[in-house]
Amino acid sequence: MKKANITIKDIAKELGVSPSTVSRALKDHPDIGEETKRQINDLAKRLNYQPNTVALSLRQSKTNTLGVIIPEIAHFFFSAVISGIEDIAHDAGYHVIITQSNESFEREVMNTKALFNSRVDGILMSVSRETENYEHLQSLLDYDIPLVFFDRIIDSLNACKVIVNDEQGAYEATTHLIEQGCYRIAHLAGPQNLAISKNRLNGYKAALADNRYMIDDNLIKVCGLGTFEEAESITNEILEYRFPPDAIFANNDVAAYGAMMAIRKKKLRIPEDIAIVGFSNWRFSSLIQPALSSVTQPGFKMGQEATRLLMKQINKGEDEESITETISLKTNLVVRESSKKI
Amino acid sequence: MKKANITIKDIAKELGVSPSTVSRALKDHPDIGEETKRQINDLAKRLNYQPNTVALSLRQSKTNTLGVIIPEIAHFFFSAVISGIEDIAHDAGYHVIITQSNESFEREVMNTKALFNSRVDGILMSVSRETENYEHLQSLLDYDIPLVFFDRIIDSLNACKVIVNDEQGAYEATTHLIEQGCYRIAHLAGPQNLAISKNRLNGYKAALADNRYMIDDNLIKVCGLGTFEEAESITNEILEYRFPPDAIFANNDVAAYGAMMAIRKKKLRIPEDIAIVGFSNWRFSSLIQPALSSVTQPGFKMGQEATRLLMKQINKGEDEESITETISLKTNLVVRESSKKI
DNA sequence: TTTTTTACCGCAATCGGTTGCGCAATCGTT
């Protein structure tokens, strides 16, 4: 037997008062008499009255819901970010709607529209690999939808952003390899339309330059797909060079892992023959052998910070200046066996 | 300059017709004249009219939203499930609200209530480790909220369930260890209030029994916390036995990894001295060394199946019999180095 | 020309809750 959802009107009818009185009584409005309040509250409790948040959302043009658009949920970094988002959002009384683009531009646009139509109070997003057209994002800004980018941001858009200091992290990783005595350091780069990949490449170059190393374009290879098989085959190519590298700094841990596979199959030693540093410090990085050195990317914290920024935007007054803060989180190089030569 | 959200009334006013006419025109109702329809559709497109789904939800008592309650988002298995959920839900035009209980009973109850108040059309959930009281879940059933449990199910509740065949998977894993010539097989079990842990333990016992092995309670240890440190210290205890085991079947891969750490620190060899099989086949399992044998748990598929079941419930008629199907997905033992003795 | 049909469109209620305003009854004051 299905229990019916009871409404404010049911309570009103039962007690012979008007719905407005019930509404006010439930929120302890001073206009309502003590005795009436008591009766209404008692009955509400007895019937297990639960306010319909949909009606509230309509009335107040506020859904208490945040939308999230990410490339992929089943990914350690992004799921850590979501967890951070949910953490802050929950405490602020917000729900979180998750959508994934699966790295597809088309789907990213669909999700953007869908979230807009759902009238979410704000959107957190990390763009797909394919995204090179920003109309759908600009449109959100035009409608004044609070928007915060994280990790995969769009530099040219006038919105809040939370990133890790990719350049600094890459710089430290590369410097570390130099300090270990490596002379030819290769870089497995990411797709260059993503700012994060570009920044990591820049950090790598800056470290080389600061140490008066030559920058050899043959040692910089873009891995567009992001699979470890791709990184493995690209590493294979590099290893065939007449002067192969003695170190590899990879754009992420998966690529680093692919490189390790290629190196191992060639019977070369890590780190003696080739040292390796990855980026992101995924969970598996500490578990594989040799344990992979990597640059920690604080996903959970990124989710928290992004959500805090979003809250700030949502709660600001109509007339106040719009906020366009950018938060840059510190990375942290974790040195493990894969790069410890000395 | 903020663009305003335009409504059906704006269009109506602009064209000097009534809102009802606009509504009908936009959905191609035969009552509306061709010329009027054209004008309305044109203007709607020009103004980029987007229907307010909140209003629709209120009107139709249907939010096109699913709620998900899981213990932890940043967890490979669960994020794979979410991905599967989102996959099916998206195609069916549903949004997905994610909440995490962080293994806290209290928070699970809060999330349940919050989703109920949001009037989600259905709920998918995997209970927390702490959950031993089911009132909040029974309450959902009382209100006829479509509900599907996955992975961490509650056997006694009359709802749809999607699980993997834990017992069968554990049985195969244990049998595999027996076939490898192991004589004393230990089991790192999970918290026994979770059906999945109980089932895996049962599978382990059944395999032993079917092969006329003694069941030694000293070789069955519960890891309640689920951290690898815990598993490591418990394994240490076992290894101190006068007759230590020559194989370990762990309730999950993290526990298996903890066992590997303990074994390695004692300078024992894997699999020669002690063979190991885990459960879940997380991503890192194939990457660590020795590669960990494990029972694959199809998370993505589980999410898909659970969502399909939920859709079936949501779309069934008022009067039709309620559905309480249970789907059991096949597991698959992946044998790797950690258990390959012969 | 009168009646019936048909094509088109608007009124008003509805979903569930909120809120400005007004009204009646009681209370206090001079």
Place this chain on the structure above:
DNA sequence: AACGATTGCGCAACCGATTGCGGTAAAAAA
């Protein structure tokens, strides 16, 4: 006793879209 103040509550509009029903005009049939 008369009048202003206070208390306690209801009316009705509103948020945005949908929909049953009814109405008016022109077109078709009688």
